[in-house]
Amino acid sequence: MTAERDGAKRSRGRRVTQREIADIVGVSSATVSYAFNGTPGVSEDVRQRILTVAKDLGFRPNRTAQGLRRGRMNMIGLLLADIANPFYPELSSGVINAASAHGSQVFLAQVGLGGMLQAEAARNLVDRGCDGLVFTSVVDGDTELLRELQAADTPFVYANRRVDAIPADWVHVDDFAASREAAEWVVRSGRLQVAVIGGPSESSVSHDRARGALAALGAAGLSPVDERLIDGELSRDSGRERCAALLDSGAAVDAIVCGNDMIALGVMDVCHARGVLIPEDVAIVGFDDMSFASAGPLQLSTVTVPRQLMGERAVAMLFDRIDGYDGPPREECLPHQLRIRATTGPRTAGPTDQRGTA
Amino acid sequence: MTAERDGAKRSRGRRVTQREIADIVGVSSATVSYAFNGTPGVSEDVRQRILTVAKDLGFRPNRTAQGLRRGRMNMIGLLLADIANPFYPELSSGVINAASAHGSQVFLAQVGLGGMLQAEAARNLVDRGCDGLVFTSVVDGDTELLRELQAADTPFVYANRRVDAIPADWVHVDDFAASREAAEWVVRSGRLQVAVIGGPSESSVSHDRARGALAALGAAGLSPVDERLIDGELSRDSGRERCAALLDSGAAVDAIVCGNDMIALGVMDVCHARGVLIPEDVAIVGFDDMSFASAGPLQLSTVTVPRQLMGERAVAMLFDRIDGYDGPPREECLPHQLRIRATTGPRTAGPTDQRGTA
DNA sequence: CGATTGGCCTTAATCGATTAAGGAGGTGTC
DNA sequence: GACACCTCCTTAATCGATTAAGGCCAATCG
Known part of the structure; x- marks a missing residue:
């Protein structure tokens, strides 16, 4: 009753x-x-x-029935490597809100890291009827997938990373220039023994950042402390490991240019643990300006990337495609900003020669 | 051709x-x-x-056609307040990976913050055929929605927050006890002028944390510095504002118990800007143990919450429901851990009476 | 007054899969 | 030889909406 x-x-x-x-x-x-x-x-x-x-x-x-009949589900797929990496949540937020403003919702797929492979995840999203995809973490290995998507005329955009071999709409910052500026600043402030601890070379972004830093060093007649440290993961752990290896190697270092702020965090962990003073002994510069970079006592020098905006612009470009735009791939370069804080302050000690006794 | x-x-x-x-x-x-x-x-x-x-x-x-016919889309909806708040990405990661292991994918909806209202977003997800929902940011105002879902027999679980009036499966930590422990530590280390800067009282989690802190103070015969500061947002900005207000008020303070680490970050920003020394002048304790809390020079004392696990367990409970479990609501309380770092170190100065001249 | 016109609905096909029910053809049994 | 019984397919209904095409009726026109 x-x-x-x-x-x-x-x-x-x-x-x-x-x-x-x-x-x-x-x-x-x-x-x-x-x-x-x-x-x-x-x-x-x-x-x-x-x-x-x-x-x-x-x-x-019933949106499923509507979608089947209309051939459009009003949803887009967002693929990312690791939502726990603070770069992505803000980008995602931009994507979600912009999509919402277009009457669409967002399907999230985490690739790698216990999730699926990118290709598998992307195909899944398409099978579910996503009207388009936003890739934030493509690597060169995804070429076949991307070709397949283009052949099937499935709209997609690159946010941040891109695959050179497959031209498509792309929103990004000028990672090369930004990283070069950051490294230049470090060099101009008198550092001579500069180490570069970057991200995976298969990522276009990490690749560009590393090239930018090296270009700045080269222009000053310098070369990086240990080339083998350039390539690695964009994680705090990887930053820790490589910084420890660097200090253990006994090489003289007075500055570390990091591929992103997570790496810088790991580097600071190790320096802190070993009593290496920042910036007196070693200057550190990150990339991305994640929220913690400006935290009270932390004050990490870094490069600001408009992540939220990047997500929004990516969605705007994607909807242009979904709505029928069929011109050549477009590229949108967003402004970055070098943010000098305390970790690149004046150098007061001689080149450090800590032997990693901590 | x-x-x-x-x-x-x-x-x-x-x-x-x-x-x-x-x-x-x-x-x-x-x-x-x-x-x-x-x-x-x-x-x-x-x-x-x-x-x-x-x-x-x-x-x-075509998964849409399959879904229509089979009446099950193999996807779940995840609702959260603000993906840019570092609490959620890790929880989300747990949700995504656990769902993936169950052969499901995750639909993400951001509520509030330029996104939709929770009820609207949740109904949308159900309309799209989500087999169940994970709520991470319910507030008391969502009661009607939740009732509606229960009436329609749509499975859902609470992760973290809950609505008391609507019993349902729930994964959480003992926020009351954890917050009490944190406040007890501060009190035991000799602080007498303790301020509590919490989250919104309409959130069960913030409410429990505030009660826990007050319980610890009460047990020591203390009362909080300014009761009006307890209720607010769980954001860095809100932490900044309320900390500034606190210092401006001229009240004597030697410890601040924060509703989460974001608030603590804002508090540290203000202290740093005004030359208030941490922990010499003011001890600070956060909540959640976000990644930056342990960053090199930051060393924020806080409470560890197993966020990834929380997401995984929530999905496990949700799939039990989806797969037909029909028993009474279950509650799963995950372990927390008080993490004492540098911001609750020994007090060396007299109660601060900064007038906020910075 | 018969024909045309519009307004308002209905019929039925369709999207792409799933699935109950039934049929054709061969084998086995008595 | 008849009947049951497999095995392997096909037919057709179905999920819940959308939408082209067509029907009915009253109003309008020459």
């Missing part, structure tokens, strides 16, 4: 359909559909009766 | 269907479906021919 009992009785997901509304109002289901879509040719009286009944019954359209 | 030309010619999303495979192999589409699903009753010969043709044509099943 009660609503509770009814609720318990129906099987899960038993939802009101247009057909039921049609039966109650006494019209055909087509009319109900027309009423909801505002299609002309439904009298105001009937429309009102339909809407009233729908409301009473708590009708909600 | 070329594959390129064919590709350009077909309209977007023109994908191979079972029907086309059936026509080529010379069987009915039903047989094709049976072949893919491993349903008995298809000869090995025919099955092989079907699979071969499917592979050649790059067939992929």
Whole structure:
């Protein structure tokens, strides 16, 4: 008798359909559909009766059925390497909000890291009917997938990283220039023994950042402390490991240019643990300006990347494609900003020669 | 003639269907479906021919059609307040990976913050066919929505926050006890003028944390410095504002217990800017142990919350429901850990009476 | 007054898969 | 020879919406 009992009785997901509304109002289901879509040719009286009944019954359209019929699901896929890396949440936030403003929602896939491979995840998203994809973590190995998507005419954009071999819409910052500026600053402030601890070379972004730093060093007639440290992961752990290896090697270092702020965090962990003073002994510069970089006592010098905006612009470009734009791939370069804080302050000690005795 | 030309010619999303495979192999589409699903009753010969043709044509099943017919989309919805708040990405990562292990993918909805209202977002996810929902940021105002979901028998779980009035599966930590422990530590180390800068009282988690801290103070015969500061947002900005207000008020303070690490970050920003020494003048304790809390020079005392695990357990409980478990709501309390670092070190100065002249 | 015109609905096909029910052809049994 | 019984397919309904095409009726026109 009660609503509770009814609720318990129906099987899960038993939802009101247009057909039921049609039966109650006494019209055909087509009319109900027309009423909801505002299609002309439904009298105001009937429309009102339909809407009233729908409301009473708590009708909600089945988006799956709509999607099947209309061939468009109004959703986009977002692929990222590791949502726990603080770079991505803000980018994602931009993507989600911009998509929402376009009436779409976002399907999230985490690739690598216990998740699926990128290609598998991307195909899955397409199978589910995503109208387009935003790639934030492509690597060169994804070439085949991207080719496949282009062949099938599935819209996608690169946010941040890109694959050179597959031209497509791309939103990014000038990583090369930004990294060069950061390294230049370090060099100009008198550091001579500069180490570069970068990200994976298969990522275009990390690659560009490393090249930028090396270009600055080269222009000053310097070369990096230990070339083998350049390539690695963009994680705090990897920063720790490589910084420890660097200090252990006994090489003289008075500055470390990091591929991102997470690496810088790991580097600072090790320096802190070993009593290496920042910036007195070693200057440190990160990349991305993650929220913690400006934290009270931390004050990491870094490069600001407009991550939220990057997500928003990526979605804007993607919707252009989804809505039919068919021109050549476009590239949008967002402004970055060198943010000098305390970790690149004046150098007061001689080149450090800590032997990593900590 | 070329594959390129064919590709350009077909309209977007023109994908191979079972029907086309059936026509080529010379069987009915039903047989094709049976072949893919491993349903008995298809000869090995025919099955092989079907699979071969499917592979050649790059067939992929349309998950939307499958979902419509099967009534299950194999996806879950994840609702969160602000993906840029570092609490959520790690929780999300746990959710995504656990869902992936169950063969499901995750739909993400950001509520508030330029996104939709929670109820709107949740209904949207259900309309799209999500098999269940994970709520991470419910507030008391969502009661009606939750009731509606229960009436429709839509499975959902609370991760972290909960709404008392609507019992449902819930994964959390003992925020009350953890916060009490944190405050006790501060009190035991000799601080007498303790301020509590918490989160929104409409969040069960913030509410419990605030109660825990107050309980510790009460047990020591103390009361918080300024009760009006307890309620606010869980953001760095809010931490800044309230800390500034606190210092401006001229009240004597020698410890600040924060509702989470973001607030603590804002508090540290202000202290740093005004020359208030941590921990000499003011001890600070956060909550959540976000990655930056342990950063080199930062060393924020806080409480560790197993966020990734929380996401995984939430999904496990959710899938129990999706798979038919129909018992009473279950509650899972995960272990927390008080993490004492440098910001709660010994107090060396008298109670601060900075007038905020910075 | 018969024909045309519009307004308002209905019929039925369709999206791409799943699946119950049924049929054709061969084998086995008595 | 008849009947049951497999094995392997096919037919057709179905999920819940959308939408082209067509029907009915009253109003309008020459």
